[in-house]
Amino acid sequence: xxxxxxxxxxxxxxxRRYLRENSLSTQAIANKTPPLSRRxxxxxxxNFQLFDAPYxxxxxxxxxxxxxxxxxxxVGG
Numbered sequence: 691x692x693x694x695x696x697x698x699x700x701x702x703x704x705x706r707r708y709l710r711e712n713s714l715s716t717q718a719i720a721n722k723t724p725p726l727s728r729r730x731x732x733x734x735x736x737n738f739q740l741f742d743a744p745y746x747x748x749x750x751x752x753x754x755x756x757x758x759x760x761x762x763x764x765v766g767g
Contacts, residue, residue, distance in 0.1 A: 696745070697726065697730070697744055701723060702734065702744040704723070705734055705744075706734075706738055706744075708722070709734075709735055716735070719731050
């Protein structure tokens, strides 16, 4: 589960519709959905492009991989 508050499904559907129309900027969409910021809209846009969903699936890890493997952490590496 993503950290923080999740966007409601009806809000995600509305944002997806605004993004598909492609006529509004990210800031304009954020202004139409007051509790959401421009950064949230950008994040949702990326997730819709990559996963066709507002959030990545649980099996996907986004970010830099860990330097130590699980076995190295157990040893104290």
